Amino acid sequence: MYEKILFVDFDGTVTSEETLEGILRRFTDPGEYAKGEAEFRAGRIGLPELLTYAFSTIPYSRMEDIMEYVRSVELRPGFDAFLDTAGAMGIPVVIISGGLRSYVEEILEPYREKILDVYSIDSDCVDGYIRLLPEYRSDRELMNKTAVMKRYDFGQSICIGDGYTDIIMAMAADTVFARDVLAEHLAKAKKPFYRWGDFFDVEKVLKEL
Structure with missing residues (x-):
C-alpha cells in the first residue's frame, strides 16, 4: 500500500x-x-x-x-531531479507508455533504479513488418493506463501527462499535472489540474502536496 x-x-x-x-x-x-x-x-x-x-x-x-x-529527442528538463525528489519523498514512479518497449526501456535505462515499474508495448516482426503486441489494450486505448493503475494499492494517485492518450488516466487520478492537449481537455471537463512546462515545475508542486 x-x-x-x-x-x-x-x-x-x-x-x-x-x-x-x-x-x-x-x-x-x-x-x-x-x-x-x-x-x-x-x-x-x-x-x-x-x-x-x-x-x-x-x-x-x-x-x-x-x-x-x-x-535524438531530448528529455524534458528536470526529469532526473524530479525522480530524485519523488524518491526522497518515498513516492514511487510508474511510467506508462503507449510507445514501443524497445525504445522506451533504452531511453529510461539510466534512470531505471529510480523508477518502480515501466509499462510499454511489445512488438514483433510479422511478414517483414512491425506487429504490436499490447498487453493492456482496451476498446479505446492501445495502452489501457487505468488497468495498470489498478495493479497498485495506493491512497493518492498522481498522474503526469500531455496528450489525448492520457485523458482517461487523468480523469481517474486524484491529482493531475497536465499540459498541451490534456490540459485543454481537463479545462473543458472542469477537472482540476496543475499546469506544467517541465519537471522542475512538477518537482516544486510535488514538494507542497
Whole structure:
C-alpha cells in the first residue's frame, strides 16, 4: 500500500516531443496512414486499430532508424531531479507508455533504479513488418493506463501527462499535472489540474502536496 504514487506518461511527457507521433510521421507511408486516419475519423475504427494498422505498414528493418530517431529527442528538463525528489519523498514512479518497449526501456535505462515499474508495448516482426503486441489494450486505448493503475494499492494517485492518450488516466487520478492537449481537455471537463512546462515545475508542486 503506497500513500502516494506517481503514474507518468512517456511520449511527449518524459520526452520533449511526441515521439510516437514522430515515428508515424517519419516512417509510415503517407498514403497508407491517410487511409487509416480516414477510417478513424469516420468512426469505423478506434485509436488502437489505427495505431496497429499504422505500425503494420512500417518494415521491421526500419526499427534501428526508429531507435535512432527516439535517441535524438531530448528529455524534458528536470526529469532526473524530479525522480530524485519523488524518491526522497518515498513516492514511487510508474511510467506508462503507449510507445514501443524497445525504445522506451533504452531511453529510461539510466534512470531505471529510480523508477518502480515501466509499462510499454511489445512488438514483433510479422511478414517483414512491425506487429504490436499490447498487453493492456482496451476498446479505446492501445495502452489501457487505468488497468495498470489498478495493479497498485495506493491512497493518492498522481498522474503526469500531455496528450489525448492520457485523458482517461487523468480523469481517474486524484491529482493531475497536465499540459498541451490534456490540459485543454481537463479545462473543458472542469477537472482540476496543475499546469506544467517541465519537471522542475512538477518537482516544486510535488514538494507542497
